[in-house]
Every structure is written in structure tokens, then in C-alpha cells.
Amino acid sequence: MIRTFFATLGRQLWRNRLFTLLNICGLSICICVAWIIFRMVIYENSFDKKVPDxxxxxxxxxxxxxxxxxxxxxxxxxxxxxxxxxxxxxxxxxxxxxxxxxxxxxxxxxxxxxxxxxxxxxxxxxxxxxxxxxxxxxxxxxxxxxxxxxxxxxxxxxxxxxxxxxxxxxxxxxxxxxxxxxxxxxxxxxxxxxxxxxxxxxxxxxxxxxxxxxxxxxxxxxxxxxxxxxxxxxxxxxxxxxxxxxxxxxxxxxxxxxxxxxxxxxxxxxxxxxxxxxxxxxxGSQTRTADKKVLSDLMIVGGFLLLLACINYINLSTALLPKRAKEIGIRKTLGSSAKNLMVRFIAETFIVTTFAALLSFVLTFFAVKIFADFLPDGIFDYMNYPAMAGFMLLLILLISLLSGLYPAWISSRVDTVEVLKGKTEKVIGRNKITFRKSLIVFQFLIAQVFIIGAIIIGQQLQYMLHKDPGFNKEAVITFSIPYRLANKKEYKDKQFVLKNELLKNTEIKNVSLGDRPMEQMYVGNIYTYFNGKEEVNVQLQMKDVDTAFLHFYGITLLAGNNFKQTDTTTALVINEKAVHAFGFGSPREAIGKQLLVPGNGRSYPIVGVVKDFNQSGMRSDISPGVFVSDKERLRTFNIKLPDQPQHWEKAIRSVEKEWKRIYPEAPFTYTFYDETIGAFYKSEMRTQTLVRAATAMAILISCLGLFGLATLTAFQRTKEIGIRKVLGASILGIMRLLSKDFLVLVLISLMIAAPVGWWLMSKWLQDFVFRIDIKWWMFLFAGVMAVIIAAVTVSYQTIRAARANPVEALRTE
Known part of the structure; x- marks a missing residue:
């Protein structure tokens, strides 16, 4: 009995193998995503759980x-x-x-x-x-x-x-x-x-x-x-x-x-x-931390993708019902109850979902390789077998019920008499098509929200990477003297020897010693100014630089002069933010004022004011800052390469040669400064990649659902198409007739997705001090993309239906 049951189910799935394959592919992708997210969630939540007490x-x-x-x-x-x-x-x-x-x-x-x-x-x-x-x-x-x-x-x-x-x-x-x-x-x-x-x-x-x-x-x-x-x-x-x-x-x-x-x-x-x-x-100092909000967002994305996959299964399964109408009618004639038919359809869904789950493990292997940078270290070393088995079983059962219940219920309501008369087009009424269309709208709503998100995140990332930070970062490499060498007597002041040798090299445009203008490390101190009535205390972000630094990075001097190189700090150069923080009326007014450093009890004059530049990335506002010059703390080299990239390799080799001559104990390692700045936005880059991946999956699943609806529509309107062709309708006209309903669904979904996407991305952009404005063309572009994708998806079925022989369509039943 059971053997016969599964044998007939297998034959049914094989007979409709295209739809079976589409269902398995759609579900497996989403199960793969859900599985990886689940592994991340249980891993992150397992931290410190086994520490005694x-x-x-x-x-x-x-x-x-x-x-x-x-x-x-x-x-x-x-x-x-x-x-x-x-x-x-x-x-x-x-x-x-x-x-x-x-x-x-x-x-x-x-x-x-x-x-x-x-x-x-x-x-x-x-x-x-x-x-x-x-x-x-x-x-x-x-x-x-x-x-x-x-x-x-x-x-x-x-x-x-x-x-x-x-x-x-x-x-x-x-x-x-x-x-x-x-x-x-x-x-x-x-x-x-x-x-x-x-x-x-x-x-x-x-x-x-x-x-x-x-x-x-x-x-x-x-x-x-x-x-x-x-x-x-x-x-x-x-x-x-x-x-x-x-x-x-x-x-x-x-x-x-x-x-x-x-x-x-x-x-x-x-x-x-x-x-x-x-x-x-x-x-989270010294150890890696996780963000609960990120995990929650990932679970929401995974849940939406699973929901889309279930909707996709419903659409494809109900699209097949007219073709399976005679089978259902015969089973009901032979005594199958509505309950038996529903159990059969849900069992069929369970088998498809199980195959999808097995395929998802294969996809997980490749997904882990592709997205290795986004997964926490040790995630797959942590094994909680009861939780993993329980989650997969629950996931398969949940998907089977969500995906199979509606098609099973529809199959149980088939009118046996009408079906056995050959009227299979009456298996699903217009109200069911309306319900299915609403599912398509929901699918494309989610897909278009993802598209809008991917566009805006990409634009914000490009803005951050290419916005003028207030200094020239192009064609610059940087490297630092290792701490253990800098403190050895035999290497004392060797950085200045190396700098002088590099300046003699005609292959190098410029050299400066000093902290990078924008970097993750923050060094600050409280400086005090007495304005005659009270003390004004301001936390200033400090950077140790030499006299060549401002010219090297093209930082504009608004008032005063650059300081002179000395063994210890004797003067200060501050930025515009510091001018305002201390209450000076203008950059010129700040020149000559004395700032007290509480740590050593000494005062230093302000000799220059520079234009503001970004020190900590586009998420943060520009901080009050100060340049100081202390020879003992100058350990980072900034090297300006030639303008022509083809000469960079030769210039870097010449730098390495001089480095090895002066610092033979340490390997020469350098970074391009624009790559260092790019590391500021590693989180945004990861978000962009994940949103793009989610967008691709949402579009793929939505297209599978649209394909199912197009198949159903073409089947139900076969005779209408035949009559129109006999009366002179062109293939292009038939295609337009069949496609316009789907394109209307996509446009409806865009009308709903636009305000939802605008609200979500406005909230996301609030985390950035420097951010883009959301423009109308972003929504238009998302809509055009969705329309093109939908048109391509339904084109196969519409062309096939339009080119069908009208004689076959108009045969008597």
C-alpha cells in the first residue's frame, strides 16, 4: 500500500518534472539560506553558555x-x-x-x-x-x-x-x-x-x-x-x-x-x-562581538525568502491543477475522499521539500565558499546536533504545510462531473486567479524592495568611497616602523635617514612622516583655552606629523603658517572644528592663542588653522583636531607614487630596496592608502553583497512564480487564443494580450514597494552623517528592472501560446 502510494507520487512528479525541478530549485535555495542563518544564530547565541556559573x-x-x-x-x-x-x-x-x-x-x-x-x-x-x-x-x-x-x-x-x-x-x-x-x-x-x-x-x-x-x-x-x-x-x-x-x-x-x-x-x-x-x-574590546540587530535582520530576510518560496510552490502547484483535473476526478469517482486527496498533495509537497533540503546541503557547500568573508570564524566547528536536526525537520514540515495546504484544499474542491465532461478549465475559478495574482504582487513587492535597497546601498557606498575627504589620497602607499625596532638604540632616528634617501629617488614624488589623515585608530587629549573669563576644555583628535604632511596630502591652510620641525612639540595647527569648539570668531583670530595640555601642564601657541577634513569615515562627523610635531612619535611613512600606474611597481621596488638596507631585520609590507580607507566601509560592503544576493534570490523565486501563473493563463485561454488567431490576430498582438496582465501586477507591486523601500532606506541612511539623497530615478530604475525581468519570464509561455496551431485549440472536446 505504502509502496504503491509512493510509486504513484514518484510517477506524478516525474510526469511534471519541469515544475518539480522548478519547485525543488526554488525551495532548496531558500532552505540553504535559512540553514546558514540558523547556524549563525545558534553559534552566536552559544557564546559563554558553558562557562561554569x-x-x-x-x-x-x-x-x-x-x-x-x-x-x-x-x-x-x-x-x-x-x-x-x-x-x-x-x-x-x-x-x-x-x-x-x-x-x-x-x-x-x-x-x-x-x-x-x-x-x-x-x-x-x-x-x-x-x-x-x-x-x-x-x-x-x-x-x-x-x-x-x-x-x-x-x-x-x-x-x-x-x-x-x-x-x-x-x-x-x-x-x-x-x-x-x-x-x-x-x-x-x-x-x-x-x-x-x-x-x-x-x-x-x-x-x-x-x-x-x-x-x-x-x-x-x-x-x-x-x-x-x-x-x-x-x-x-x-x-x-x-x-x-x-x-x-x-x-x-x-x-x-x-x-x-x-x-x-x-x-x-x-x-x-x-x-x-x-x-x-x-x-567588545579584544574579542569579536556579534550584533543582535544584524542577526534579527538576517532572520527576517531568511523568513521572507522562505515565504516567497512557499508562494512560488503554491503558484506552480495550482498552475498544474487543470492538467491534473482528470486524475483528481477519477480518484474522487473511485472513492477518494477530500481528506485523502489533501493528504496525497501534502505528502507530495513533503517529498519535494525533502529533495530540496538534500539539494540545499550541496548548495550550502558552495555558498559557504562564496560568502566565507561574511561568516563568523568557527561557525561550522560548533555542532549542536539536536538543535540542527530539530530545525531541519521543523523547517521541512513547516514548508510542506505552508506550501501544500492550499493546493491540497483546492484539489479537494474539484467538480468531478464537470472534469469528466472535459471542462478542465473550470477547475480553478476567477477568484482563485485573483488570489494567485495577489501572491505574485506580494512576491514582486518583496523583490522590488530588495532592488531598491541594493541600489541605494550601492549609491551610498560609492558616495563614501569617492567623496572628497578633504585631502588627496590617490597614488599613496603607507607603512610603519615596527614598534620593536623603533625602540632599539641602533635604529634611533633611522626613519629620517630613510626619508632623506627616498626623497633623493626621482621615481618617488613625495615623502612625509606622520599619522594617516583618516584611520581607525583614535588618539586624543583635552586641551584648555582661557578666554579671560573661564576655561574652555575641548577633546582634540591628535595627529603627529612632519612639516611636509600638509603639502603632501593637499590639506588647505586657511590662516597662519605650517609649524617648524623640532625635536618636541612647540606649536600647534588646528582645524576649523577646533576653532569653533574653542569659541574663536575666525581662523585668523585663533592664530597666536595658547592652548594648555593638562597632561604636562605646558602651553603651546596655535600657529596655523587648516580646512576640515574627514578623519573617521563618513558615518561620523568631523571632530575637532590638532596637528603636533614630535620627532619621537613619527613612525609612519606616507609615499606619493608617480601619477602613471605603470610606474608604481618600479617605485615600490626602489622603496623596498632602501627599506631593507636600513631596516634589514624587518620585512617590507605596505598598503595602498585608498584600500585602508576602503576598510572603513567593510561593513557596508558586506551589507551590499548580502542585499544583492537576497535580491537575486527574491527575483529568481518571483520569476518562478510568475512563470507558473503564465503557464496557467496560457492553458486556460487556449481556445480564446485560437479564436483570435482565426479572426486575424497577430502573434505580437497575442503576446501583448497575455503579457499586459502580468506587467500590471508588477507595476502595482512597484507602487506599494516604493514607499516601503523609501522608509526602510531612510532609516538605514540615518546612521551616516554624510549620506546621499534618495532620488526618484532609483525607484524608476527598480521598476524598469522588474518590468524587464517579468517580460522576459513570461515571454516563453506567451510566445509558445501565440504560435500554437489554432486548429488544435479549437478541436471539439
């Missing part, structure tokens, strides 16, 4: 409020907080510092010679306390947490890092081995721990652990905040974290009271629950 662990974060009422915050603590929590605050329980330090190289002494590892990215070390290993359940492969930090020069390695340093040794044999960081810092391996077997917001697999130094434990600088210094607490039993914070903030206020009053700001500490850390991007 995670609900009672908190990260301390800093909050601040300025005089103007603006508030902010980030993940950092001042180092004295550690000692305060250990000794002066009751109920703190476990106090776990994580002070990150970076090194450029590590040397591994050995009996067979010394091996040195130099990393392109810094080697990360975390200084902490034994309590760190009480908070996290590491498995010790060698050593133990009781003795691992007995000596201040000990180091504990994670398994991956240990294998990298000592590839041929067992964990036990590694204990006692020496490591030398940055050629001078000797450490002894005291333990090896297995990598944490679950996603977490703590140190990664390549991290190394050191005991907190005595200097860190006795530090008394309450004002210094560094995002490399993190601290976690696990309050003692029956102790509320708020009680610990109240004690800490009271001590913090006592130490910072003078600064709070003088500079009219205040800061305080709060506790961020560990369960929220992975989604707290603002406090």
Missing part, C-alpha cells in the same frame, strides 16, 4: 558623562581598580584581571639551535591571576593552576600555541622550556591548557597567560584608561554586584574628584553580565 560573572565597564550631557563608555578599567577590589571592597569574590600585552616576536632556545618566530600580527599575552583558571574550566595538559603562577616569569600556553612553539614535544616535556619575547623578555613555560571546547568571549586559542606584575598590582593612576585592560568579577555568594559597584565607585570618585570638577565630567563603573558580553559591541 556564567550567570554570576560580570565584566567591569566604564561609563562617562561630559559637561554637554553626552554620555559614552567602553570596556576598560584603570589598573588601581584591581588592587582596590582585592583589598578594599568586600564581597568581590573572584577578581580576574585580563591585561593584554602585544609582542612582535618570540625566540625558542633549544639544543639544536635557536628558532625565532615573527608574527605579522602581534603575539597576544594576557597577564592575569590564578583566579582566571578558577573562573574558567580549562583542562590542564601539563602543570596545574595551583603552581602555574608561582614565579613572576612563568607563562602558561594554550594547546595551539604550545604546538606552534614546540611541535615535537609532549605537553609535559614543554614545562620548564624557555621563551624570549621581543629578544629581551625571558619566560619559562609552567603549564599547558587545552583550548576551551566551546565558543567564549575570553582569550582565543593562540593566547598565552602570564602572572600580573607587581607594577600592575601597585599602579595608582586612576585617570588612565586603556581598552587593553579588562577586569571580570564573580561576586561571593549572597552578594549583589550592585553592592560591589557602590563601594568601587565611591573610591573612584574620591580619587578622581579633582579632575571631575576641573574638567567638568565624571565616570563610573558598571557591571556587564557575561551573558550579554558577546552582543555588547561597544564593550
Amino acid at each position: 556564567a550567570q554570576n560573572i560580570y565584566q567591569l565597564i566604564i561609563r562617562n558623562k561630559r559637561e554637554d550631557g553626552n554620555t559614552g563608555g567602553f570596556a576598560a578599567v584603570s589598573k588601581p581598580v584591581l588592587n582596590t577590589l582585592l583589598n578594599d571592597v568586600s564581597g568581590a569574590g573572584l577578581v580576574v584581571p585580563m591585561f593584554y600585552k602585544q609582542y612582535n616576536s618570540v625566540t625558542i632556545p633549544g639544543n639544536n639551535g635557536t628558532r625565532k618566530i615573527e608574527e605579522k600580527e602581534d603575539i597576544t599575552q594576557v597577564t592575569t591571576l590564578p583566579a582566571y583558571f578558577d573562573m574558567l574550566n580549562y583542562k590542564w595538559l601539563a602543570g596545574n593552576k595551583t603552581t602555574a603562577f608561582n614565579h613572576p616569569d612563568n607563562v602558561v600556553l594554550t594547546e595551539d600555541k604550545a604546538k606552534k612553539y614546540f611541535p615535537n614535544l609532549s605537553p609535559a616535556a614543554m614545562v620548564g622550556k624557555s621563551l624570549v619575547y621581543n629578544d629581551t623578555l625571558w619566560r619559562t613555560v609552567s603549564g599547558v591548557v587545552a583550548d576551551l571546547p566551546y565558543p567564549n568571549s575570553f582569550s582565543g586559542d593562540n593566547t598565552e597567560f602570564m602572572p600580573v606584575s607587581r607594577e600592575d598590582l601597585t599602579d595608582q593612576d586612576w585617570e588612565s584608561l586603556n581598552s587593553s585592560n579588562l577586569l571580570f568579577i564573580k561576586p561571593a555568594k549572597q552578594v549583589d554586584a550592585k553592592n560591589i559597584l557602590a563601594q568601587l565607585n565611591k573610591i573612584n570618585f574620591q580619587h578622581n574628584k579633582e579632575s571631575f570638577e576641573k574638567y567638568k565630567y565624571k565616570n563610573w563603573y558598571e557591571a556587564l553580565p557575561l551573558k550579554e558580553k558577546h552582543f555588547a559591541a561597544q564593550f
Whole structure:
């Protein structure tokens, strides 16, 4: 019985294999998308779930409020907080510092010679306390947490890092081995721990652990905040974290009271629950975070695509009903009940959906390769098999019900007498076609919203990449002197030697030493101006540059002069924003005014004012800024290449040659500055790619649905077309007759999609200070695209129907 049931279902699917294939393809694409999104969601939500007693662990974060009422915050603590929590605050329980330090190289002494590892990215070390290993359940492969930090020069390695340093040794044999960081810092391996077997917001697999130094434990600088210094607490039993914070903030206020009053700001500490850390991007220092809003948006997009696929299945399935009318009529004559017919259709849908799910796994393999840059690292290493199996089964059942229920219900209402008379065109009435047309409108509504979004996102991205930032960034490469070399005596001031040698090179147009005009790193300080009545304190974004910098980047000097190169700072050049922030009436009025730097208590004159330029990308407004000149801090080279790109390679080779002569210990690595600026908009580029992919899928699925409706319409109007052709209608006229209804549907969907798309993209653009205006042609372009796509989709069926032999259409039944 069951065998016969599935055999007849298989024959039915094969007989209509074109429609079966279209349904499988449409569903498989959407199941693939849903599967990847589901894997992302469960992976991101799995972070820190397996940390023991995670609900009672908190990260301390800093909050601040300025005089103007603006508030902010980030993940950092001042180092004295550690000692305060250990000794002066009751109920703190476990106090776990994580002070990150970076090194450029590590040397591994050995009996067979010394091996040195130099990393392109810094080697990360975390200084902490034994309590760190009480908070996290590491498995010790060698050593133990009781003795691992007995000596201040000990180091504990994670398994991956240990294998990298000592590839041929067992964990036990590694204990006692020496490591030398940055050629001078000797450490002894005291333990090896297995990598944490679950996603977490703590140190990664390549991290190394050191005991907190005595200097860190006795530090008394309450004002210094560094995002490399993190601290976690696990309050003692029956102790509320708020009680610990109240004690800490009271001590913090006592130490910072003078600064709070003088500079009219205040800061305080709060506790961020560990369960929220992975989604707290603002406090995600040192570890990757996820955005809940992005995940929600992805789920919404996935849901819409699945809905489109279900609508597409409904359209294609009901399009086939007139062709299956006799089969349905005979089954009802032989005793099949409406319930049996509905079960049969839903079972058919289940089989199609199952095949689509199997195909989706193949598509997932290719999709993961294509969109690798958009997926979080480790997503496919995390396996939650019960959740994955449950999701796929639920997805198949849900799609089967949503897609199969309506066609099954329609099939159960077929009039057996009319069908057996041969009147198959009466299987579906006009009201059903109206319902199906509304589904087509909905499909193209979603597709056109995606098209509008893709157009506007693309235009905004092009605007950000090509808008004049206030400086000339073309044909520029940049590179920096490694920190470990800059601090060596033998390389002191070598950057100026290299600069002079490069200036002699006729293949290079210009050279400047200084921080890039626009970059992700932010260095700032509070400068004070006394206007005769009161002090005006302004946070200025600082850039260390040489005297060639302004000319090199074409930054316009509005008043005053460039400063002179000196060993230390003696003068300042500020931008227009700083002029307004200090209350100067004009750039010329600012010249000669003295600004006090609170950190060193010295005042410097303003000698020049430059035109505003963008320092932090198009999302942010231009900040008040200042140029200073201090030879000790000039470590970044800016090289202007020839105007002709064909000469760039030769010029870069000549730069590399000089670099290797002066800095033989370090490899020469450079970046084109326009690529550095492009990295500012990596998130927007990813969004653009994802929206384009979603647009392509929405259009494809909508076209499949439109194809099904065109097939149905051509079948139902066969005799009408035959009569029109006999009466002299042309093929072009028949095509126009059959196509116009579909084009009207597309235009209706555009009328609805335009305001929806405008509202959604207006909300998205609000995140950018510098943004485009939404123009009418964007909606027109989306509409034209949709019309062309719809016309191409229905053209096959309309041409086929228009060219059919009218004699065949007009045969008696």
C-alpha cells in the first residue's frame, strides 16, 4: 500500500518534472539560506553558555558623562581598580584581571639551535591571576593552576600555541622550556591548557597567560584608561554586584574628584553580565562581538525568502491543477475522499521539500565558499546536533504545510462531473486567479524592495568611497616602523635617514612622516583655552606629523603658517572644528592663542588653522583636531607614487630596496592608502553583497512564480487564443494580450514597494552623517528592472501560446 502510494507520487512528479525541478530549485535555495542563518544564530547565541556559573560573572565597564550631557563608555578599567577590589571592597569574590600585552616576536632556545618566530600580527599575552583558571574550566595538559603562577616569569600556553612553539614535544616535556619575547623578555613555560571546547568571549586559542606584575598590582593612576585592560568579577555568594559597584565607585570618585570638577565630567563603573558580553559591541574590546540587530535582520530576510518560496510552490502547484483535473476526478469517482486527496498533495509537497533540503546541503557547500568573508570564524566547528536536526525537520514540515495546504484544499474542491465532461478549465475559478495574482504582487513587492535597497546601498557606498575627504589620497602607499625596532638604540632616528634617501629617488614624488589623515585608530587629549573669563576644555583628535604632511596630502591652510620641525612639540595647527569648539570668531583670530595640555601642564601657541577634513569615515562627523610635531612619535611613512600606474611597481621596488638596507631585520609590507580607507566601509560592503544576493534570490523565486501563473493563463485561454488567431490576430498582438496582465501586477507591486523601500532606506541612511539623497530615478530604475525581468519570464509561455496551431485549440472536446 505504502509502496504503491509512493510509486504513484514518484510517477506524478516525474510526469511534471519541469515544475518539480522548478519547485525543488526554488525551495532548496531558500532552505540553504535559512540553514546558514540558523547556524549563525545558534553559534552566536552559544557564546559563554558553558562557562561554569556564567550567570554570576560580570565584566567591569566604564561609563562617562561630559559637561554637554553626552554620555559614552567602553570596556576598560584603570589598573588601581584591581588592587582596590582585592583589598578594599568586600564581597568581590573572584577578581580576574585580563591585561593584554602585544609582542612582535618570540625566540625558542633549544639544543639544536635557536628558532625565532615573527608574527605579522602581534603575539597576544594576557597577564592575569590564578583566579582566571578558577573562573574558567580549562583542562590542564601539563602543570596545574595551583603552581602555574608561582614565579613572576612563568607563562602558561594554550594547546595551539604550545604546538606552534614546540611541535615535537609532549605537553609535559614543554614545562620548564624557555621563551624570549621581543629578544629581551625571558619566560619559562609552567603549564599547558587545552583550548576551551566551546565558543567564549575570553582569550582565543593562540593566547598565552602570564602572572600580573607587581607594577600592575601597585599602579595608582586612576585617570588612565586603556581598552587593553579588562577586569571580570564573580561576586561571593549572597552578594549583589550592585553592592560591589557602590563601594568601587565611591573610591573612584574620591580619587578622581579633582579632575571631575576641573574638567567638568565624571565616570563610573558598571557591571556587564557575561551573558550579554558577546552582543555588547561597544564593550567588545579584544574579542569579536556579534550584533543582535544584524542577526534579527538576517532572520527576517531568511523568513521572507522562505515565504516567497512557499508562494512560488503554491503558484506552480495550482498552475498544474487543470492538467491534473482528470486524475483528481477519477480518484474522487473511485472513492477518494477530500481528506485523502489533501493528504496525497501534502505528502507530495513533503517529498519535494525533502529533495530540496538534500539539494540545499550541496548548495550550502558552495555558498559557504562564496560568502566565507561574511561568516563568523568557527561557525561550522560548533555542532549542536539536536538543535540542527530539530530545525531541519521543523523547517521541512513547516514548508510542506505552508506550501501544500492550499493546493491540497483546492484539489479537494474539484467538480468531478464537470472534469469528466472535459471542462478542465473550470477547475480553478476567477477568484482563485485573483488570489494567485495577489501572491505574485506580494512576491514582486518583496523583490522590488530588495532592488531598491541594493541600489541605494550601492549609491551610498560609492558616495563614501569617492567623496572628497578633504585631502588627496590617490597614488599613496603607507607603512610603519615596527614598534620593536623603533625602540632599539641602533635604529634611533633611522626613519629620517630613510626619508632623506627616498626623497633623493626621482621615481618617488613625495615623502612625509606622520599619522594617516583618516584611520581607525583614535588618539586624543583635552586641551584648555582661557578666554579671560573661564576655561574652555575641548577633546582634540591628535595627529603627529612632519612639516611636509600638509603639502603632501593637499590639506588647505586657511590662516597662519605650517609649524617648524623640532625635536618636541612647540606649536600647534588646528582645524576649523577646533576653532569653533574653542569659541574663536575666525581662523585668523585663533592664530597666536595658547592652548594648555593638562597632561604636562605646558602651553603651546596655535600657529596655523587648516580646512576640515574627514578623519573617521563618513558615518561620523568631523571632530575637532590638532596637528603636533614630535620627532619621537613619527613612525609612519606616507609615499606619493608617480601619477602613471605603470610606474608604481618600479617605485615600490626602489622603496623596498632602501627599506631593507636600513631596516634589514624587518620585512617590507605596505598598503595602498585608498584600500585602508576602503576598510572603513567593510561593513557596508558586506551589507551590499548580502542585499544583492537576497535580491537575486527574491527575483529568481518571483520569476518562478510568475512563470507558473503564465503557464496557467496560457492553458486556460487556449481556445480564446485560437479564436483570435482565426479572426486575424497577430502573434505580437497575442503576446501583448497575455503579457499586459502580468506587467500590471508588477507595476502595482512597484507602487506599494516604493514607499516601503523609501522608509526602510531612510532609516538605514540615518546612521551616516554624510549620506546621499534618495532620488526618484532609483525607484524608476527598480521598476524598469522588474518590468524587464517579468517580460522576459513570461515571454516563453506567451510566445509558445501565440504560435500554437489554432486548429488544435479549437478541436471539439
